[in-house]
Amino acid sequence: MAETSDSMTFETMRGRLIGLAYRMLGSMADAEDAVQDTFVKWQDADRARIANPEAYLTTVCTNRCLDYLKAAHRKRVDYVGPWIPEPLQIEAGADPETDMERAQSLTTAFLLLLERLTPKERAAYLLREVFGKSYGEVSEILGLREASCRQLVSRAGRFVRSQSARATPTPEQQDIFLRAFLSAIETGSPDELADVLAASVQLRTDSGGKAAAISRVIEGQEVVNFITRAISRLWDREQIVELQINGMRGLAQLDDGKVVTAMTLGFTDEGKVDQIYIVRNPDKLERLAMPTRHDPSNGALWQ
Known part of the structure; x- marks a missing residue:
């Protein structure tokens, strides 16, 4: 029963982990790999010592994405021509204008804007501004002081606001x-x-x-x-x-x-x-x- 419950806990989180990893990496294939790596670590973990499974899974996934970004930087040097994030067909809801406002953090322009941030700026900004984590939670996930996380989010936010990549066309x-x-x-x-x-x-x-x-x-x-x-x-x-x-x-x-x-x-x-x-x-x-x-x-x- 415990194993079933642990699997259900992970499956409940899978969509959110994929959403975070895709925004971090710009690739659904890499996002799925990062989430699969997170699942493997979750299976091997001593769950009795994990007080907050959501925080644990988010932390593992975020740090796995940071590892991927280091490798991706080396790959991009050899990439032929411009690099653009992998496009996804997002199901439309009943209100296109509201959908667009809610999906701003998925647009190609915004994902490319994130590419111009440092990996930790990107992670801190997404965790705080898109996924609504508190600064304390961001601090624990990234293993940084809370003041440092505030600086990362503030710096990233100023850069994002200075661009037009979050413009919402009607x-x-x-x-x-x-x-x-x-x-x-x-x-x-x-x-x-x-x-x-x-x-x-x-x-x-x-x-x-x-x-x-x-x-x-x-x-x-x-x-x-x-x-x-x-x-x-x-x-x-x-x-x-x-x-x-x-x-x-x-x-x-x-x-x-x-x-x-x-x-x-x-x-x-x-x-x-x-x-x-x-x-x-x-x-x-x-x-x-x-x-x-x-x-x-x-x-x-x-x-």
Whole structure:
């Protein structure tokens, strides 16, 4: 009975651990590995000495993610072209605008913003601001003094607020861009598209060297030219579907029913698109056809 109860305790926490690990690592595959490592350690632990299983599991998972981030930093040096987090198809609820506000911490733009924080800043910020842990809990999880954790969260918070990556576009603003984008690739005309792009717009493509892609970030007018001249030739309108990707509406290109390209967006506070993220690395698209449930009340992710 005790073993069954311990398994139930872990399963109750699994979604929250996956949600934390995915936000930390930007990869569902790595997140699942980190959570599996956490499960193994949980099985081997002396549960009689664990007063708070939730705190214990969160601590083990967080520190396993920090280990993964050290290894990931070395891997990124050799990564071919820009790196973009693995896209997830997040099930939409009844209220798209509310869903978007609740899923801000899953958007591609926000996950990439986290990449610019130190690993411990990232962990402290997520634990405090996304998962609602007290500073005392964050201190215990990271093994740091509470004052140090406050500094980490404060520094990370100032950086996040200074960026536009947490801008929340309305459903109408998302719809306007998607219509303009599809019109541009159908007609080759840049006029409607140019009106919805920020002057500083950037486009990056992640293929990991495993598919045809631009190996550098392009900006401004070059983005418009690329969409109207290159994407309009390469994307078959009949093979494009709209998906809810990382809490925001995006597009996927299919080939014989298989996702070969996914596009997500970043918006300015004024509702214009300033970031276009295109993922073509097949390793990152394998699970996009499988919807992921997000529980906004606790950040959990379930597939």
